Amino acid sequence: xxxxxxxxxxxxxxxxxxxxxxxxxxxxxxxxxxxxxxxxxxxxxxxxxxxxxxxxxxxxxxxxxxxxxxxxxxxxxxxxxxxxxxxxxxxxxxxxxxxxxxxxxxxxxxxxxxxxxxxxxxxxxxxxxxxxxxxxxxxxxxxxxxxxxxxxxxxxxxxxxxxxxxxxxxxxxxxxxxxxxxxxxxxxxx
Amino acid sequence: xxxxxxxxxxxxxxxxxxxxxxxxxxxxxxxxxxxxxxxxxxxxxxxxxxxxxxxxxxxxxxxxxxxxxxxxxxxxxxxxxxxxxxxxxxxxxxxxxxxxxxxxxxxxxxxxxxxxxxxxxxxxxxxxxxxxxxxxxxxxxxxxxxxxxxxxxxxxxxxxx
Numbered sequence: 132x133x134x135x136x137x138x139x140x141x142x143x144x145x146x147x148x149x150x151x152x153x154x155x156x157x158x159x160x161x162x163x164x165x166x167x168x169x170x171x172x173x174x175x176x177x178x179x180x181x182x183x184x185x186x187x188x189x190x191x192x193x194x195x196x197x198x199x200x201x202x203x204x205x206x207x208x209x210x211x212x213x214x215x216x217x218x219x220x221x222x223x224x225x226x227x228x229x230x231x232x233x234x235x236x237x238x239x240x241x242x243x244x245x246x247x248x249x250x251x252x253x254x255x256x257x258x259x260x261x262x263x264x265x266x267x268x269x270x271x272x273x274x275x276x277x278x279x280x281x282x283x284x285x286x287x288x289x290x291x292x293x294x295x296x297x298x299x300x301x302x303x304x305x306x307x308x309x310x311x312x313x314x315x316x317x318x319x320x321x
Numbered sequence: 322x323x324x325x326x327x328x329x330x331x332x333x334x335x336x337x338x339x340x341x342x343x344x345x346x347x348x349x350x351x352x353x354x355x356x357x358x359x360x361x362x363x364x365x366x367x368x369x370x371x372x373x374x375x376x377x378x379x380x381x382x383x384x385x386x387x388x389x390x391x392x393x394x395x396x397x398x399x400x401x402x403x404x405x406x407x408x409x410x411x412x413x414x415x416x417x418x419x420x421x422x423x424x425x426x427x428x429x430x431x432x433x434x435x436x437x438x439x440x441x442x443x444x445x446x447x448x449x450x451x452x453x454x455x456x457x458x459x460x461x462x463x464x465x466x467x468x469x470x471x472x473x474x475x476x477x478x479x480x481x482x
Contacts, residue, residue: 134468135363137354138461141345142450143375145457148358148368150468156371163373163460169381170456172373180370185348187355187370202366204359206352244349247356307353318341 145172146182181209185245207251208242210258219266235263235276243306249299284309328415329444331404332391336447339398340454343461343470358471378449380437384420387448388413390455416448 134150149156156176164171179188186209192201219234238259246252256277263273284305337344345351358364395409396402402409423434438445464470 135358135361135471136464136468137358137471138464139343139345139351139354140453140457141347142446143378143453145373145375146345146351147371147373147464148355148364149371150365150368153369156369159460159463160373162463166459167386167456169383169386170378170453171376173376174371174373176369176371178370180372182351182372183345183348185352187352189364189368189370191366202364204356204364206356209348241347241349245352247352310349314346 141183144183146180149176181211184209184241204247205251206245206247208245208255208258219262231263231268232276235259235273236280238262239277239280240306240310243303244310247303249294249296252299252303253294324415325419325442325444328412328419329442329447331407331412332447332451333443335395335398335404336450336454340450343457354471363471375453378437378453379441379445380439382437382449382452384417384436387452388417388420390452391416391448394451394455416444419444 136148136150138147139145153176156174160172160174178190180186186207188205190203190205192203239256242252242255242259246255260270260273260277264270281302284302355364355370392409392413395412399409404412420438423438423440425432425434425439461470
């Protein structure tokens with residue numbers, strides 16, 4: 132039976148899904164490491180991984196013990212790779228321009244793209260607020276930018292302390308579409 | 322514009338056009354891909370999430386090997402044998418010059434860098450990307466033959482809509 136797997140690489144970091152046994156994965160990695168003595172890979176295989184600035188977990192959820200669908204996909208921003216906790220989120224290459232409203236904007240876009248769940252998003256929004264507060268920005272300044280971003284992407288109906296999943300779902304879809312359009316633009320320039 | 326940056330812009334153009342099916346730009350791309358994958362019911366209770374890290378590639382790569390790989394990559398993917406009026410052989414000579422002229426001073430001694438690069442300049446990044454792209458092809462093919470690769474082409478289909 133043929134299985135569908137994911138495979139992607141970003142520079143020296145590779146992400147893939149594996150549906151066979153761990154032994155088979157190990158022998159696959161061994162083959163990779165025999166190909167070129169100077170190109171050696173180390174691997175982690177788990178149900179909870181950090182990949183670039185993303186955290187992805189595929190966990191057995193005890194709370195939803197009903198039927199076969201008790202596994203839950205949970206996604207969030209991975210902060211462990213940043214140099215210090217609550218450092219300003221310099222995500223894009225061009226954010227070194229000290230344009231802080233742009234910085235808040237890209238942090239929010241990353242948060243929304245990364246968090247499939249509204250609760251994870253709200254935790255991430257609090258993290259963003261805290262990061263900027265630690266770096267001497269007033270809470271008012273930060274929240275003003277968060278609000279204006281949400282108003283731009285969405286409509287002013289989205290109160291940002293909102294925990295309604297359906298509203299967040301619509302907001303997220305818009306950000307995903309926006310991100311896709313940016314990529315489409317980039318592809319058409321190639 | 323210096324020569325390294327100029328070469329980068331030429332090579333990046335070719336590389337991105339070839340590799341976009343299996344290339345991520347950021348972590349959230351992985352999240353969106355696995356969500357779609359899950360939505361279509363491919364994620365199973367036994368599925369493992371795997372990350373691979375290529376060990377110290379920037380300081381370890383072999384200069385002659387990377388030059389050779391980039392040359393055959395360009396010959397394979399650029400039928401006109403030139404990009405913006407610059408021939409492949411000229412580009413390769415420039416790349417060779419840059420890689421073979423890396424020097425540094427440590428403890429009052431003069432050293433030449435014989436492997437890898439101490440700079441993570443955009444040019445070095447795209448050269449290493451081409452090296453790794455070439456290196457991963459047999460494994461991607463192996464995975465494709467034994468499984469079905471679900472890659473960036475899904476995004477493309479959505480883009481067409």
